[in-house]
Every structure is written in structure tokens, then in C-alpha cells.
Amino acid sequence: MKINGTPTRTIWLAADGWAVEIIDQTRLPHELVTTRLESLADAAHAIKAMLVRGAPLIGATAAYGMALAARANSSDLALTVAYNILHATRPTAINLKWALNEMIQALGTVAEADRVATAYARAAEIADEDVAINSAIGDNGATLIQAAWEQAQARGADSVNVLTHCNAGWLATVDWGTAIAPIYKAHDAGIPVHVWVDETRPRNQGASLTARELNWHGVPHTVIADNTGGHLMQHGLVDLCIVGTDRTTRQGDVCNKIGTYLKALAAKDNNVPFYVALPSPTIDWSVADGVAEIPIEERDPTEQTHMTGKTEDGHIVTVQVTPDGSPAGNWGFDVTPARLVSGLITERGVCAASPDGLLAMFPERAV
């Protein structure tokens, strides 16, 4: 998307043709800092420390991580080691494994001497495919926002209100985003969309990243505490919810940022449509029961006990918000059962969160 009028992606090949550059998302929203990745270790660190995050962007970064690894050593053993190092960075988003498998498949078809060029080419394809997929998700999701706007207009409303959780915007992908892509498309088409932005504790991806993106693009939005959404739904202030996902199962269970499940429960209780936007690489066809089978990342408790922000005089500081000695838990994701999901917004269209719905959209997956 554009930053101050300049089209910008979250990851790109450096001008030297071999290093990779990223937006360091740990510095947002107050500082726009880019960082060079020059090695497998740099790419692995960027994913694990969340300089880059979001399922599709994790996948794209891992793909370029394999290219950087191949540049150093393109032997079978070295690439196997690289695969394992990158795969171990974060356990929940399936796009990581998907991208790594894509890279290994591409590299396995060429002679060792051709592996570096092949790796960079496939990584670039994965990045470009993500942009195209997300744009299509945006188009498909915008029809839902249009329909909700027409209903809101009939009630005399002057805007259509969409609630989103965490960051599934262009900062979570290579570009466009998934859950936020329909919002950009609707906004750009002149629909008066307003976004309730869940701050999304503990890392505040909503407050620091989604709000940052919407601010840059000029989309009206309001940052809210995570526990506010149910109240807004009870008072008719949410027309629909659109969230992202890090892994969706073949039966339509959705793994996403912690707190998504609770939002889906509130939506169900208030008859608010709850949609999930996802690119097909986020579907894990090998898993049925998301609650039982999807590994949930547990991160450093200091992400819960500490917060980083800007002081009144502009300094970026980190403060402790809990008492010394109080333990903290930091689960990164939860699973929303398919029964709470109104529909899945994919690059091919909107389908039911069910085995039949997914197979109708992806018939090639029928075994």
C-alpha cells in the first residue's frame, strides 16, 4: 500500500539484487525503519522476533530466507538445515511450512549450480502471488461490505462499521492484507466504511499496526480495548466482523490471534456476521479439528508484563505494567470453531466455513 503516496511493500529485494529489505514492524507505529536481511540467520531472527509477522509475510520472509541460505551454501544438507531453522521460528502460521515446502520443491528440480537463481525466482513469485491473492480477497470481501452498507443505509446510518482483531492488513502480508483488503477496496470505492480496531493485547498489533495502516490510507477508524467489541455489538454498532487467520482447517476451524474466539462468541450472540479472510496457503488440509490439532504459540511473558510506547516528549520507552514477581501467561492464538464463522473470504470467492464449502471452492483438494 502507499506510505505518504509511495507504493510500498513489507518485503522486497534490495538494489544489490541479493539482500532482502523489510519494514521492521517492531518500530511501528512511531518509527518507519527498514532493515536488511543478509543471511539465513537474519531471516530467522526477523520472523522469531516479529520484525515481520502475519502468516503470509512470515511465509514470504521464509522463502527469501531459503534464497539467502542457498546463496551461502546450496547443498542438500545446507538447505535441509535452513528449512529446519526457519520452520522452528514460529509454530502456528501454516504459511511458514507451506512456503518452505514450495521452496524445497522448486530447488529439488534443478542442479545445485542453478539453485540460487531458482530460489530467488520462487521467493519473488511467492511474494507476487501473495499480492495478487490478497487483492482478489479484497474484491471478494468488498461485496460483503457493500451489502452491509446498503443495509446500514436502509436504517439511516451514515457509515458501515467493521470490527477487526489484530493486524491482518498489508503489514501482515506482502501487500493489500487479508481482512483489511476488503476495507481498502470498499473505502477506495467510496463506501463510508469505519473500522473498530481491537488494540490486540499483548503485542498491540491492532493499536500499533492496523491503526497505523488505516491512518496512512485515510480510513476512518477507532482504536478500542479488546474487551469492548461485545458491548458495541449489543448496541448495534458493529455491522460485521472481518478477521485474518494463521491456519484454517479443512473443516473450517480458524486459528487466529488470541481473543478472536471471544469476539466470535460475542458476534454469534448478537447475530453479527463474522467473516474470516484467508489466502489458500493458509488452509491446512491435513488438519480437521483446530482446537485439538493446531499448535498454539506461547511467547515470552515479558510481552504481557511490559509495553512500549512514546512519551509526551517523543521518546520511545518500555515500561513494566505488572508488579515485580507476578507471573504472566502469553498464549499467541486461539481457535474459533467453524460453527461461529459466517464465511471464509478467499481469493476465489466467499464460501461456508465447512468441508463442503472449502471443497466447492478448491475442488482440486477433494481426495
Ligand SMILES: CSC[C@H]1O[C@H](OP(=O)(O)O)[C@H](O)[C@@H]1O
Ligand atoms: C494475515 S495473517 C494475520 C494474522 O497474523 C497475526 O499474528 P502475528 O502478528 O502474531 O503474526 C494475527 O493472528 C493476524 O490475524
